[in-house]
Amino acid sequence: MHGTYNLWLVAASLIVATLASYTALDISGRIAMLSKSRMRHLWLAGGATSMGTGIWSMHFVGVLAFSLPIPFGYDLKITAASLVIAILVSSFALSVINRARLTFARLAASSMLMGAGIAAMHYTGDAAMRMHPAIQYDPLLFAASIVIAVIASGAALWIARALADVSQRNVTFKRMVAALVMGVAITGMHYTGNAAAEFLPGSVCGAANDVDVHWLATTVMLFTFGILVITLVLSRYDARNALLAGSVSRLNGQIVHMATFDALTDLPNRRTATERIERAVKQARHAGNRFAILFMDLDGFKTINDSLGHSTGDEVLKAFAKRLLQCVRGGDTVGRLGGDEFVVMLENINVPGEAERLAERILEAMKKGVTVDTLSLQVMPSIGIALFPDDGESVEVLLKHADVAMYEAKRGGRSTYRFFEASMNEAAVRTLQIQQALHEALNAEYFYLLFQPKFRSGGDLAGAEALIRLEHPQLGLLKPLEFIPIAERSGQIVEIGYWVVRDTCRQMARWREAGRAPVKVAINLSPRQLHEADLVTRVMDIVREEGIESAQIMFEITETVAMQDAPRTIEMIRAFQNNGFEIAIDDFGTGYSSLAYLQRFGAKQLKIDRFFTNGLDANGHEGRAIVSAIIALAHSLDMDVVAEGVETGSQLDRLQDMMCDEMQGFLLARPLSAEAFGVLLESGKVSA
Template structure:
């Protein structure tokens, strides 16, 4: 007995198969996105039901497309059984796709199991017709249909697993194409199975009165389309919601991380370090243990920022943080508090020397140097160490005391470490008081200038003066420059103080000129911190112009040690000063490490002999005189004038005059004078008739 096919229903079965395949691909991608086990099981069950109904309905639409010259029907129980098989097979497929790694062996086994399940669904559906006599199947086509089912299952599993990643490009387009291919494979299996069925003459459908074929076709088609459409809509909506929720979650995570970690170095920031220190204090109190705080600051970091730029400075900070992480133990914390300040917390210390060993290790590693943006640099920290519980019982105390010890390390020569001591706290309080006094002094006129005269050698005529700053604070009293200048240098306040000195010097020069006194050259010291200012020369020019003073009346003194820290930059700055009309003197000569080649390139106007060598004229006999004589001869050979500082005895004065020293200053000749007193020295001598 031969049958015919309704081509519209054949086309409908292909559409349903493709739609079911696309739904399966979409659901597999949705399940792959889920993290919660409970939700994965919900979508596995729902997806299996939707996918199973789709495959099952494709089968029955295909069966209904086949027409025989006898009434046909389907047993409800057996039909329901075939649907259950389809759903179970679909669940198995989704479970395989979203399970462990899909190896070749796992793919083959899963394909065989799924293919046999689909074939079982198909032939169970045929059995629902309850044909009498029973349907006879062609063995070759029967075997071919099972092989096609296995092959289609393998292809479907591999494609679904490949397209489960929603982050790949054009994933929807790829799934549409794959769904059509999978739909063709599934319908191909079905119609191969139909071709294998032979209906004997005079066959009767035992279920003809059970379920009407036309009613079943309409119901199955509409029901399937509704189920698949709803499933797709839910999957799409849930996926978008999950993506949005994931984006919000990631954004929240980024915000939390930004609040907890330094954005440049990715180290814990001050807030996180504070929390970890609080936890370490509780643990130490509970367990009787102790820990150490290593507070460090990079020596000369501002010079790197000013000379090489902030980009290189940032690279230095990142490279330094990586080196720190290599030095510490696994349970230690490394944090960046801000700027070039870093903190290491060493927990569970056995003995205080463990902290000392860590500091030595950090210094040793940093001595190897680092490369930032192609620049080889040696960046060394000064380290202060505070121990819990003896150096503080709170986070603030520990950080403060470690900071105090760090500054003591800087005062001790930099690139070293110091343990906190109680005496340091007193010094730190004094330092803070002086810092505040310096801040107040600029706005409240607590600073004032003295002028130490300089005299020419043989003639004894007044040659000029050196401006010396003093501080008289209403609460702290008189502060000597040796006490407040180093603090101003470290805090950076020296820059504005230096500009104040030049401005005040210019005011006095203008005042002396207004009083009819002759012009005089005044020397002003430049500090190491001022030398790092990129706009130093321009600011000095602006100040003298505002005060109406000629630049040739100002001589800037640069110590030999500072001049040689960055000799090429010093040469550039000296030449810029000279081109603007200022004169330059090299101060404290003999205490540094000048290269004669650089000394020649400086082209300074004066060379000032340090008071150590001046004192040596009396104390060191012939050797002391030979050194001073050599310095004077060297300076004269380079067309530089020589000024001797600290002349305090008549014998020193006599020897310097004999050696042809150009100028001298010291207490023997004149002590530092007020502006008015020095102005009195500027009265021109009366020429007698």
């Protein structure tokens, strides 16, 4: 007995199978996104029910497409059993897809089990018709239907696993194509099974009076479409909500990270580092432990920023942060407080030596230098160390004392470390007072100049050196050695330096207006000033505004500063000389200049440091030999020689015998006020 097919219903069965396949792919992706076990189980159960109903519905739409010349129907219990089989098979499939690993062996075994389940669902559905005599199956087509079911199952599992990641490109289109392929495979298995069935002549359907096949198929098809569509809508809605929630969560995490970590170095910021130190204080009090705070900043970092740009400075900070992380232990805190200031908290230490060893490791690590855009830079930190509870029992006090110790390290020569000592507090308070005084000094006119006369060997007045002084109403008279280093570190020295140039020019103008002979005045340049890009331009503006000739001013640069960046020094000297100024190398003998650089500097004068002048008396023949060699060297390079700190007659006699060009010191004249130096100009013979 042969049946016929309704092609429209065959197409409908393919659509149902494809929609069921797409639902399975979408749900597998949704389950893969879930992290909570409870939600995964809920979606697994719902997805299995929806997917199983879809596959089972496709079977009955296919049945509706097949017509026999006899009445037939379905046994309700056996039909329900086939539905249960479809749901169990779907549950198994979704479980396999979402396992951590899907090996080839596991895929093969799962394909066989799932294929057998689908075939069981199909042939259980056939059995629900209760045909008499029983349906006969062509062995070859029967086997082919099972093979198709196994292969289709394997392909479905592999495709679903491959498309479970929703982040890949064009995932929706890929799932649609894959669903169509899977739908064709499932439908092909069904119709191959149908082709294998042979209904013997005179067959009677024993379930013809149970459930009408047309009513069942139509109801199931509509019900299934509803289930699949609702499932898809819920899946997309839930996925969108989950995506939105995930985006909000990630955004919130990024905001929290930005609020607690430094954007440049990704180290804990000041707030986070402070909170961790507070937590360490509480734990250490409870357990009786000790810990150390290492406070550090980078020596000369502002120079790098000003000369090479902030992008280079940022790369230096990032490189230093990485080196710090390499030096500390896993549980230690490394934070950036801002600018070039960093802090390390070394917890659970037994002896101060552990903090000392860490400081030495950091200094040793930074000796290698850092490379930024093929440019090798030597960047070293100064480190201050404070211990809990010895040096403080609160975050504020510990950080303050570590900072104080760090500045002591800077005063001690930089690129070193110091432990906090109680005596440092007095120095820190004094430093703060002087910093405040410097802020007030320019506007309040607390600065004033003295002029140290310089004389030639014959006794003629050769000029003067401008010396700055600061007299504060509360702090009294401050020595340059006390406030100049503080002004240098804070950067205030730049504006102070311009004030010195302007006030010197004004005094020279007053002397000229009073009829005094023109005189050359030397002005010291600080290391920080030499790194100002517009230094020469601003100096020229001041000189023009005050009406002074450039030739009347000589700028002094210490040998140590000149050799810190010799090419830059040469460039700066040329710029000054091109504008009519003269240059002197000050404190000669305290640095490490080579003859080649001395020659390239092309300076007008070489000033012998007072240490060597004192050695003329204290060190006998050796002292005289050194000074004589310096004078001979300077003369060979066409440079005049000035000896500083001449305080005894014997020093003066020996310098004159050695043909020293100029001398200055207390023996000849103490630093004079502008008025007193004006009197000296009037009474003394000036040698230009």
